[in-house]
Amino acid sequence: MLPAETGHQTLDLIDGFGYQAIIAAGILIVVYAFIITERLNQAVIALTGACILILTGVINQELAVEGIDFNTIFLLIGMMVIVTIAKRTGVFQFVAILSAKSVRGNPRLLLIILPLITAVFSALLDNVTTVLLIVPITLLLTEQLKLSPYPFLFALIFSSNIGGTATLIGDPPNILIGSAVGLSFTDFVYNVGPVSFITMIILFGVFDLIWGRNLKTSLKARAHLLRYNAREALTDIPLLIKSMITMALVLAGFVIGHHHGIEAGTVALSGAALLLLLDTYYQKSEDQTKSVQKTLEEVEWETIFFFMGLFILVKGVEHTGLLQMLGEELINLTNGDLFTAAMVILWSSSIVSAVVNNIPFVATMIPMMEAMAPDMGGEQAIMPLWWALSLGACLGGNGSLVGASANVMVASFAERAGQRISFVKFMMMAFPLMIFTIFISMIYVWLVYFGS
Amino acid sequence: MPCETATLTDVYTVKPNMKVEEALAYIHEKNVRTMPVIDVDNRLLGMFGLAPLMKSLLPVAVTMEEGLQKLGFVVGAGPGIAKRLKKAKDKTVADVMQQDVIVVYPATSLWEGIRLMVKYGSPIPVVEEESGKFLGILSEQSAMTDLENMLAELEAEEQLS
Structure with a gap:
């Protein structure tokens, strides 16, 4: 048995740093393990972990609430509400049919135009919603043209993740980074937009080389497709106009608002409130309630609670000083060299994101990288590191079928349609292509931020 | 009142390996809209x-x-x-049949049976709870007939008393 005084000293030491850090790190690792193995629902396990952190006294409730990034939460909810209402108009199918007709059903061009509109939609909406709306119409078009849907689904996965990389709102890692660092919509467009665009163009060539040039269909099937009446896909034109006006205002708000201290979360939530108002103001009181309830039910609350749980978890770990310690380790590992750090972050985030959910990874990386800023020349100096993290985490999601939520969604649709995408077959092609896109990003980061 | 009393047991059925074309001709011949698909052990498929x-x-x-x-x-x-349709005719009944079928058991209350028919349409197969063996169907007509019979019995009892 230890003498009483020595025992107190040991307890003091544990209380000072180690004890809470061990609990926090242990909970975080267990939560990550469950998220990776998908043994438990990600929202449930993140919330459970967050509650355990509070109940064990690692952080108190005030600190937990402080940890939740409400800008991100507002942005997610706001955009989800807008998309839920806008998708009822059939506009996404309308655009897809119009695009297919614009290339006269040419399968080679279709393999460019469908991923292109997916990339554009993904840049402005979340990736999962985009593929949810584009995949069914893609399956119909490929069935009509008697083509294998696989190349199209593969290209849709890549384009949704690449398109999402280009903007603040396109992919959850960008939302997290943008909100934590205070980056604007235009910051993302200027910094990661060009490399996303270049990567997409190069991949169109790659897809054409692998599949496009060999795609063949009959003139009869193409003639059938040309008879499609895209206008018929639109279900509610007044609502479409309201949705487009709201979307335009929201985009303008993202661009202008940042300079006036209005955060993206406020812009998205204001857009959601406006569209809900425009959608329901003319209805009777009870119909308004039903309509609003129906829209709000479609918000992906699982994602929202997952984020909230994750924010609390990361706050808990950050509070113990563990992430700062890891940040210091990263600085030591890279000898404090910014370029080396950027490359380490770019490549490690891409590899990790290819095999596990990139959201918890990015959420953990953010406070760690923030802790690195003072030793690496300040907040402005480490900006290239944020772009490296954004590119690595978003593009890394292309590496496997489980790399991003959009991939899982496409695979699920393919399975439902009897066109199962094999995990291994996908990865054999996707992983090297993902590495190729990271290589492009590496050159871009080097040229743009470290070239001179 | 259980579904058992309203169950029609004399029902036309088809086998899963039957060609769609033949099965289609059979339902036309018997002038019905739908038929249960039964395996060799008389289980509903x-x-x-x-x-x-x-x-x-x-x-x-x-x-x-x-x-x-x-x-x-x-x-x-x-x-x-x-x-x-031409392609579908060459397939088997098993390829095109509805598999996620709502069923009732003989002991299920007729009210529940009627509720299910209102919600999912008629007819509803009646199967043995333990084995899943097909026993018959509960249809709008069979339920109405059962209720009419009960009404007649009630009126007869009232007259006697």
Whole structure:
């Protein structure tokens, strides 16, 4: 048995740093393990972990609430509400049919135009919603043209993740980074937009080389497709106009608002409130309630609670000083060299994101990288590191079928349609292509931020 | 009052390996809309009829979960659908039957049976709870007949008293 005084000293030491850090790190690792193995629902396990952190006294409730990034939460909810209402108009199918007709059903061009509109939609909406709306119409078009849907689904996965990389709102890692660092919509467009665009163009060539040039269909099937009446896909034109006006205002708000201290979360939530108002103001009181309830039910609350749980978890770990310690380790590992750090972050985030959910990874990386800023020349100096993290985490999601939520969604649709995408077959092609896109990003980061 | 009393036991059925073309001719001949699909052990496998056949003619992009909600934009699809029917006729009943069928047990209350018919349509197969063996069907007509008989019995009892 230890003498009483020595025992107190040991307890003091544990209380000072180690004890809470061990609990926090242990909970975080267990939560990550469950998220990776998908043994438990990600929202449930993140919330459970967050509650355990509070109940064990690692952080108190005030600190937990402080940890939740409400800008991100507002942005997610706001955009989800807008998309839920806008998708009822059939506009996404309308655009897809119009695009297919614009290339006269040419399968080679279709393999460019469908991923292109997916990339554009993904840049402005979340990736999962985009593929949810584009995949069914893609399956119909490929069935009509008697083509294998696989190349199209593969290209849709890549384009949704690449398109999402280009903007603040396109992919959850960008939302997290943008909100934590205070980056604007235009910051993302200027910094990661060009490399996303270049990567997409190069991949169109790659897809054409692998599949496009060999795609063949009959003139009869193409003639059938040309008879499609895209206008018929639109279900509610007044609502479409309201949705487009709201979307335009929201985009303008993202661009202008940042300079006036209005955060993206406020812009998205204001857009959601406006569209809900425009959608329901003319209805009777009870119909308004039903309509609003129906829209709000479609918000992906699982994602929202997952984020909230994750924010609390990361706050808990950050509070113990563990992430700062890891940040210091990263600085030591890279000898404090910014370029080396950027490359380490770019490549490690891409590899990790290819095999596990990139959201918890990015959420953990953010406070760690923030802790690195003072030793690496300040907040402005480490900006290239944020772009490296954004590119690595978003593009890394292309590496496997489980790399991003959009991939899982496409695979699920393919399975439902009897066109199962094999995990291994996908990865054999996707992983090297993902590495190729990271290589492009590496050159871009080097040229743009470290070239001179 | 259980569903058992309203169950029709003399029912036309089809086998899963029967060609759709033959099964279609059979339901036309017997002038019914739908028939239970039964295996060699008399277990219910699904329901075959015009509605499941129609569903099989639709593109998978529509019939799958969260698929397309509208097909109005597809113009001039008539010949294409006719060709799909031709292909479907060469398939077996098992390929096009409805598999996720709502069933009732003999002991299920008739009220529950009526509720299910109102919600999911008629007829509803009646199966043995433990073995899943097919016993008959509960239809709108059979339920009405059962209720009419009960009403007649009640009136007769009232007259006697």
